[in-house]
Amino acid sequence: MRHLARAFALAVPLGLAGAITQSAVVEARPVRIATTLKPYGGNGAYLAIYITDPQGKLHKTVRIAGGKAKYYKHLSAWNRLSGGRIDGTTGASVGSGQSLSVSVEIADALIDAGYQIRVDSAVEDGNDVPGDAVAPLAQSDAGKPVAGRGYVKSLTFDM
Amino acid sequence: MLRQIHSLPGLIAALLVAVLALTGAILSVQPALEHVAAPSVATDTISVAALAGAAQAQHAEIDKIVKTASGSVLVSYFEGDKAGVDLVDRATGQVIGPHTPSATIRFVTDLHRSLLLGTAGRVAAGLGALAMVILTITGAMMLAARLGGWAALLKPIRGRSRQRWHAQAGRLAMVGLLLTALTGCYLSLTSFELVPDGSTQQSPAASGSGADRAPVGSLAALKAIDLADLRELAFPYAADPTDTYRLTTAAGVTQIDAATGEALSFQPHSAARQIYELIYMLHTGQGLWPLGLLLGLSALAVPVFAVTGAMIWWQRRRFLPRFESNSPASAADTIILVGSEGGSTWGFAKTLHVALTRAGYKAHAASMNALAPSYPKAARMLILTATYGDGTAPANANAFLTRLARHKAKLPVAVLGFGDRCFPKFCRFADDVAAALATKGWPALIETDRIDRQSAQSFALWGEQLGAVLGHKLALAHVAERPRTTALELVKRLDFGSEVQAPTAILTFALPSLPAERTVWRRLFPASLPHFDAGDLVGIVPPGSTVPRYYSLASSSRDGFLEICVRKQPGGLCSGFLNDLPFGGRIDAFIKSNPAFRPNASAAPLILIGAGAGIAPLMGFLRANRPRREAHLYWGGRSPASDFLYRDELASCVADGRLTGLNAVFSRVADGGHVQDRLTDDAQSLSALLRRGAQIMVCGGRDMADGVSLALDAILAQMGLSTAELRASGLYLEDVY
Numbered sequence: 069m070r071h072l073a074r075a076f077a078l079a080v081p082l083g084l085a086g087a088i089t090q091s092a093v094v095e096a097r098p099v100r101i102a103t104t105l106k107p108y109g110g111n112g113a114y115l116a117i118y119i120t121d122p123q124g125k126l127h128k129t130v131r132i133a134g135g136k137a138k139y140y141k142h143l144s145a146w147n148r149l150s151g152g153r154i155d156g157t158t159g160a161s162v163g164s165g166q167s168l169s170v171s172v173e174i175a176d177a178l179i180d181a182g183y184q185i186r187v188d189s190a191v192e193d194g195n196d197v198p199g200d201a202v203a204p205l206a207q208s209d210a211g212k213p214v215a216g217r218g219y220v221k222s223l224t225f226d227m
Numbered sequence: 228m229l230r231q232i233h234s235l236p237g238l239i240a241a242l243l244v245a246v247l248a249l250t251g252a253i254l255s256v257q258p259a260l261e262h263v264a265a266p267s268v269a270t271d272t273i274s275v276a277a278l279a280g281a282a283q284a285q286h287a288e289i290d291k292i293v294k295t296a297s298g299s300v301l302v303s304y305f306e307g308d309k310a311g312v313d314l315v316d317r318a319t320g321q322v323i324g325p326h327t328p329s330a331t332i333r334f335v336t337d338l339h340r341s342l343l344l345g346t347a348g349r350v351a352a353g354l355g356a357l358a359m360v361i362l363t364i365t366g367a368m369m370l371a372a373r374l375g376g377w378a379a380l381l382k383p384i385r386g387r388s389r390q391r392w393h394a395q396a397g398r399l400a401m402v403g404l405l406l407t408a409l410t411g412c413y414l415s416l417t418s419f420e421l422v423p424d425g426s427t428q429q430s431p432a433a434s435g436s437g438a439d440r441a442p443v444g445s446l447a448a449l450k451a452i453d454l455a456d457l458r459e460l461a462f463p464y465a466a467d468p469t470d471t472y473r474l475t476t477a478a479g480v481t482q483i484d485a486a487t488g489e490a491l492s493f494q495p496h497s498a499a500r501q502i503y504e505l506i507y508m509l510h511t512g513q514g515l516w517p518l519g520l521l522l523g524l525s526a527l528a529v530p531v532f533a534v535t536g537a538m539i540w541w542q543r544r545r546f547l548p549r550f551e552s553n554s555p556a557s558a559a560d561t562i563i564l565v566g567s568e569g570g571s572t573w574g575f576a577k578t579l580h581v582a583l584t585r586a587g588y589k590a591h592a593a594s595m596n597a598l599a600p601s602y603p604k605a606a607r608m609l610i611l612t613a614t615y616g617d618g619t620a621p622a623n624a625n626a627f628l629t630r631l632a633r634h635k636a637k638l639p640v641a642v643l644g645f646g647d648r649c650f651p652k653f654c655r656f657a658d659d660v661a662a663a664l665a666t667k668g669w670p671a672l673i674e675t676d677r678i679d680r681q682s683a684q685s686f687a688l689w690g691e692q693l694g695a696v697l698g699h700k701l702a703l704a705h706v707a708e709r710p711r712t713t714a715l716e717l718v719k720r721l722d723f724g725s726e727v728q729a730p731t732a733i734l735t736f737a738l739p740s741l742p743a744e745r746t747v748w749r750r751l752f753p754a755s756l757p758h759f760d761a762g763d764l765v766g767i768v769p770p771g772s773t774v775p776r777y778y779s780l781a782s783s784s785r786d787g788f789l790e791i792c793v794r795k796q797p798g799g800l801c802s803g804f805l806n807d808l809p810f811g812g813r814i815d816a817f818i819k820s821n822p823a824f825r826p827n828a829s830a831a832p833l834i835l836i837g838a839g840a841g842i843a844p845l846m847g848f849l850r851a852n853r854p855r856r857e858a859h860l861y862w863g864g865r866s867p868a869s870d871f872l873y874r875d876e877l878a879s880c881v882a883d884g885r886l887t888g889l890n891a892v893f894s895r896v897a898d899g900g901h902v903q904d905r906l907t908d909d910a911q912s913l914s915a916l917l918r919r920g921a922q923i924m925v926c927g928g929r930d931m932a933d934g935v936s937l938a939l940d941a942i943l944a945q946m947g948l949s950t951a952e953l954r955a956s957g958l959y960l961e962d963v964y
Contacts, residue, residue: 109333124467124468135346138426139426145470193333195310197290199465217307
């Protein structure tokens with residue numbers, strides 16, 4: 069499958085994107101990422117849910133949860149990797165003890181390839197927690213909850 | 228206009244603003260508590276590198292080290308899948324214990340910021356802050372107008388007790404509240420990103436070398452920084468090899484390479500950020516705890532405002548006119564115009580309206596501001612008006628003089644002013660109106676008259692004058708809202724002065740020993756005297772009359788009895804009734820507070836001046852003078868053998884120091900004289916007392932008071948002063964009848 073991704077990367081500059089889009093879609097799958105917060109009792113938490121590549125670089129932002137852009141820099145690890153650019157969806161902050169479930173299409177090529185799903189969290193008058201929860205994007209880890217170290221109680225992905 | 232701007236948001240926002248203020252007051256104590264709790268080190272003797280090294284030795288992964296505004300040093304760390312915060316010693320870096328923010332304080336903070344209602348609550352809190360700004364400014368303007376200008380803002384406040392409380396609290400809290408409210412508005416605006424707070428500033432993404440991280444304690448850039456300059460040191464994220472240390476000081480943010488310890492970039496704080504931090508400090512008192520406490524104290528005045536403000540508003544509302552069969556302006560033969568501040572003048576207008584209607588007149592009553600361009604059927608106009616503050620128009624009369632200028636007709640007019648002689652510009656607005664009418668050529672129906680402190684007697688006399696002009700009897704029996712009365716029993720009486728044609732009685736009343744009905748309720752909660760102090764008035768309604776008579780009180784409710792001095796007036800209904808009252812005889816009485824006539828709180832001497840029965844409140848003040856404030860009494864009677872009221876009790880006050888100097892003057896003895904003569908004789912010692920800031924209190928008849936005022940003016944003139952000036956500063960009080 070890796071050769072397909074490489075072909076895609078080559079094909080775009082060659083203007084062949086349209087010809088192979090269909091086969092690329094076939095090679096991706098929907099992944100549901102569920103983040104549950106601890107009952108920490110404060111204001112709603114800002115979350116960054118994003119995917120990193122094997123080198124620890126940002127691959128894709130899945131969701132930024134939180135209403136005010138000026139607080140996004142408190143999602144510190146994501147902010148550093150992205151430079152503040154959001155290439156995913158945004159939504160409301162997540163309350164104490166609440167869950168957030170997001171779905172994203174992930175290319176098969178990324179599964180079991182050293183990619184990670186990471187969640188950064190931050191709460192007003194509380195802490196910034198870079199890498200609050202980190203789950204390896206591996207077939208064998210699907211459905212297994214990973215505990216967070218800050219406001220996140222558990223991070224689970226299903227595919 | 229100012230009043231409407233003040234009271235409308237006041238009533239709507241009262242509860243909201245009270246919640247913001249109370250929560251704010253609770254939070255205001257925090258900086259002081261943190262200041263006390265923070266380990267006090269004179270100077271920070273440890274570098275940031277050493278402190279960070281000590282922290283690193285404790286925990287696998289440090290998130291950041293923060294020095295709070297109050298000086299506490301907090302270390303946030305991760306340990307496996309746990310996060311925690313330690314409070315550490317700023318001298319040694321040793322852990323003192325875990326830092327656990329109080330859940331109560333967080334709750335109160337949320338209540339303060341958002342009323343626990345999220346974004347909608349934050350909007351409400353912001354509007355509350357705005358309301359507070361408007362209320363503080365309009366309130367200050369009203370207070371200045373009431374006292375006669377900004378320069379007079381520190382003068383004593385007089386008036387009804389709830390108004391005094393409202394104004395007094397306002398004067399004390401004004402500056403603090405304005406600061407709190409303005410800074411609160413700013414913080415609210417930054418929270419909604421309507422004003423920049425500098426938080427959008429992105430630091431340049433400096434990347435570290437990515438080499439193996441050196442121990443934090445060895446980093447050169449951190450060794451150079453003293454703990455005193457630290458605000459925050461954020462550690463690099465463990466999973467990001469090129470991440471850097473971010474050191475925040477008062478000046479800006481420095482990024483430091485985690486491997487080499489070299490400073491990679493420095494970004495100064497933006498102006499917006501610095502302004503935000505300053506205003507945040509001014510609002511919260513964090514890092515400025517004495518200010519925090521001051522602001523908290525100011526905030527405590529807000530519930531007082533809410534309660535007294537609502538009471539003042541309700542009082543005014545209750546007296547709004549409800550006239551039965553008020554003739555339309557176009558059909559009325561008699562126009563009654565009312566200028567009222569507290570609403571009590573409306574009550575008099577209503578009595579007048581009822582009496583005129585009963586006598587067959589078509590009377591139309593309205594606010595003075597409602598003066599119509601013409602009244603086609605009117606034959607006369609009656610103007611009843613109070614005066615607001617320093618001689619200006621009451622709210623519903625402030626446009627009268629302008630409207631009068633456009634008025635076409637000229638009606639025979641009578642002006643009646645209502646006021647309080649304690650105020651320097653007694654009935655000034657009524658005089659101004661009368662003068663304006665005279666200038667326009669309106670004929671006077673009867674001469675302009677003045678009613679002191681809602682005197683029903685004076686009002687009835689004015690009615691007689693008016694009736695004489697109208698050609699029939701006009702009985703104006705005004706009963707100011709009749710308060711609940713208490714039945715009292717005469718327990719002691721001392722009679723004086725009949726030999727010198729000044730029969731005067733000291734009457735002492737108490738609660739009836741055997742109440743008429745002894746219900747279970749009364750057994751459990753025995754009746755008690757209503758609250759009163761010496762100098763207050765007791766209203767007594769004699770049998771066969773509806774109009775209460777007022778007498779100054781010589782005792783306070785703490786004494787357990789109610790005492791008055793009554794001079795028997797020839798043909799006087801109430802004084803006759805009281806003078807003939809036997810032991811055990813009952814009266815129905817109510818208290819009318821008279822807060823304007825009270826000794827001030829200063830330690831300067833008191834000069835008490837009175838004649839005849841006017842000694843009553845002065846005797847009350849002396850009885851209550853347990854702090855032994857220096858007090859000199861000047862009192863005039865007729866003969867020491869006959870009408871020396873309170874002779875024995877005054878002697879015991881002298882003996883125990885409650886009275887310093889007793890100067891009794893008698894007019895019907897050889898070399899006798901009046902009290903004002905004695906003042907003139909004592910000019911030298913009186914001016915010495917006045918130089919020490921003495922307060923003068925005068926009680927008695929009008930003639931005596933005028934004589935006293937003349938005598939004192941002569942003394943004061945040599946000091947470059949006058950009774951008018953002393954009056955204005957509350958050092959010359961009169962209770963005159």
